Amino acid sequence: MTSLNADTQSELIAALDLGSNSFHLIIARLNAGKLEPLHKVKHRVRLRAGLNKANELSYEAMLRAASSLKEMGATIKTHQIKKCRVVATHTLREAVNRNAFLSLAEYSLGFPIEIISGSEEARLIYQGVVRSEEIKDSCLVVDIGGGSTEIVLGEGTDTQYRDSKNMGCISFTERYFSKGVNQKSFKRAEVSALQKLEQCSHHFRTSHPNKVFATSGTAKALFKAIGLISETTDRLELNTLLKLQHLLCQIDGVSKLSLVGIDEARAMVLPAGLAIMIALMKSLNLTALTFCSAALREGVLFEMEQQNKQGDTRLRTRQHLQRLYNVDRRQAQQIAETCELFWHQTSKSWSLTSTKLKTLLLEAAYLYEVGQQINVTDFQQHSAYILANSDLAGYNQDEQLLLSTIVIGARKRFRRRRLPDIRIISHKMLTRLIRLFRLAVILNNSRQPLVIDLLSLQVDGREMMLSIDKQFFLEQDVTMADLNKESSVMANLGYTLSCQIV
Template identity: 40%
Template sequence: MTELSEAFSKIDARPTTQVAALDIGSNSFHLVVARIVAGSVQILHRVKQKVRLADGLDKHNRLSDEAMQRGLDTLQIIAQSIKGFEPDTVRIVATYTLRKAKNAKDFIQAAKQILPYPIEVISGIEEARLIYSGVAHTVQNNGQRLVVDIGGGSTEFIIGEGFESKMMRSLQMGCVSYTKRFFADGILTSGAFKKAVTAAQQELELIDAKYLKLGWRHCIGTSGTIKAIVFLAQSLNETNPEGFVSLDNLKTLRDKCISAGHIKDLKLAVTEDRIPVLAAGISILIGVFKSLKITTMEYSAAALREGVLYEMEEHLAHHDIRERTAQSLATRYDVDVDQAKRVHLTTLELYNQCKKGWKIGGQQYRNLLSWAALLHEIGLQINSRGVQRHSGYILQNVDLHGFNQEQQILLSVLARFHRKKLRPDEIPEFWQFDSDLVNKLIIILRLGVLLNIKRQDDFLPEFKVLIEEKKLQIIFPEQWLSNKPIISADLAREADYLSVLNYKLSYS
């Protein structure tokens, strides 16, 4: 025993980071806990809970109290698995249902009492990108691949090669929403299947031509719905390639459902909780196969949460995709890089001097200001008149890979109000960001822009910022301002603008 202990004492343990990714889906909540060691992600623990959150969405896109409670009860269970995790090592993403729900804020606020980590509502495109990332890190094949993920409320379609996604779309069709729409009474008829397949093909009319033109060598399906269907396909025919499903398999499964006549009489070898949404899943997949002319589809266990994990590994290694996204946008829209750099340097100097007094420390806020400084003039591509409105519009509507919905909206707000009048009623209420924090970030960027209005290097001297609650004083070198009447006038006007946010600006 002593020799064994000595042997272990001579082994150097590599530094590891334990991380967790939680996917708040429309059908299920998935938690994956992993450790990152030597640049690789090793899965340690998984939790999957069926919630059917999308079942609680009414025709007005309001989430029912019952569905919210199911979700909150599930979060109570999941919370035990990530208790004590550091904030930077947990990422929670929410998809279709919380994107659609008008009262999503109520659920998120209640969830904050259970999980001390922010919940990010991500766009359909961002969901698609993360799904592809999960597959790309775990599936080894050459050439372009089509990845299809059927969720509870939406289905994502991605064409990519290697680790790069080339085309991404998210369509509003899912196994829970289609169950409510076509199989709500549990009756399985040929007519119901036909309507569901047709509806799926109508959705696919938005993308089928572009996807077929780009093409792919491999077709991969993810999600629990496709997993169940692939498993059933395997049981239909022993000569069927393991892990694959064909259109003939799907038609056979559809016919078995019709023969059963009702969900409760369906005798198929799948878990009990998967039975209620199986018909909808089969219908969607038949529509996908027909519209995209798919012959066979392979199943991959990796999906959104794995994509989140691998991206966390990239973030921890300081390879942030959001930085690449911002740089790509700056290039595409011909941003004046020299001016962006001036504004960036001044904005970060203001942030560094303000963060302690205003209690806004944190890498996330520093990064958001950096990206806003780089992209605040992106609207010049449209028109120099009203550039702030054009910049805000572009950043609100363009695909910003790596940014969740709230981060993208905040970035657009910062750009929208980087100059001219402030309109507090047009600043949205955020779930992730306190309203006063948002105001402070707006003020810092505005001053970074204003102080570089001359667009000249070496124009701005060193300055000092004094902070006191809602007061901000900028102190320049003696006599500097007296020789800059226009800058003085600009600062006076800015003080007037900031008063609508109940902030007082002074300078000397």
């Protein structure tokens, strides 16, 4: 790797992957779309091992993680890196006390942490592989982690199928290999993995990707391990893996892994990883896999580079949903422009300073009507469900929940007491965004062209005062009735909405 120096510090970016087994930090420079790694740090934290049957993360595991993150945070600060994205995966998706952990973790690290969905994790892994390898044609990527396994099929940088299965080398070790490594435990683990793959295997029966990659720690260890039974270690083949399985079932078979440089901690979970890999090759009809060292963290770095470009991932996601659900784009644009106007007019009084929250408010406007194709009545509920539960590339779990919450609160009753806890926004700020959004929706209910220069919104605490140029109401009697109704809804919640014609 290239050494760090003062001349390049301003150009550096960092990505941190909080995996179920290990935490990986990469500091790099991106030049013309090419990744130049400068510094890497790996800590084996074993976060998944601290998760009990009730999916509660132990205090000891939290402390191990916090200690690791404090050290990594110091490394990032030493190199004066301002742009760092931190993503958390399977274990924190599962942990019921994740918010308590995240508060401690973010304090230790000094940067916010995003929990990403399994599908988003798969997409980022794929981007890391295909962009590092400069793949232009069809490609399949598999990644066996500590708690989940990601499978992605694509063409160039575009994914065609992506999935995350709830099986990993640590969780399968606990479930099937806790009492020893033998043919019976391998069989049980393999059958369980095949069951999980049953619903996706048909996607691969007719696909013949030109490149097939395995990535991350389990794959790296397997490529080392086959050196015990084969001279060819540049590809994984099913027959070779079956021979390795037979070797590991022998007395002291697992201990032999040390001969090829596999440490004890990795060796203990490798049989489970091997069982999953065998199941993958059988279920997906794979003949061989090649190793790629790039994975999730590299994908995160490439994504950071893309954020300010026209090909932004979120823009493509939004446009895809609008096409899929036949959204009226002109109407969506009008609601978004009204939201933006109200944001700027109230930003000082309501302390609306977050660019991220503003962006998400506008995204909610663009996607507000995706549920209309399902049912026009109470369509906002269908829209909210779609936004909360779809695989939205470019969004983390908190962001999807925020979009869903804004949209479901946009019309009819406003259930303030039922607002969910979302880490990236307070209840007070969330309520303010929903009130702005509801007002923007009402003013665009007529679906007529709207001259937003005729609108002025002022706020003071719980009070909203909307001034409207009289030209706006030449044919807007229904809109005035809607505003009066909204004023009553807000009054019942202890808020004030007044309208003035000027």
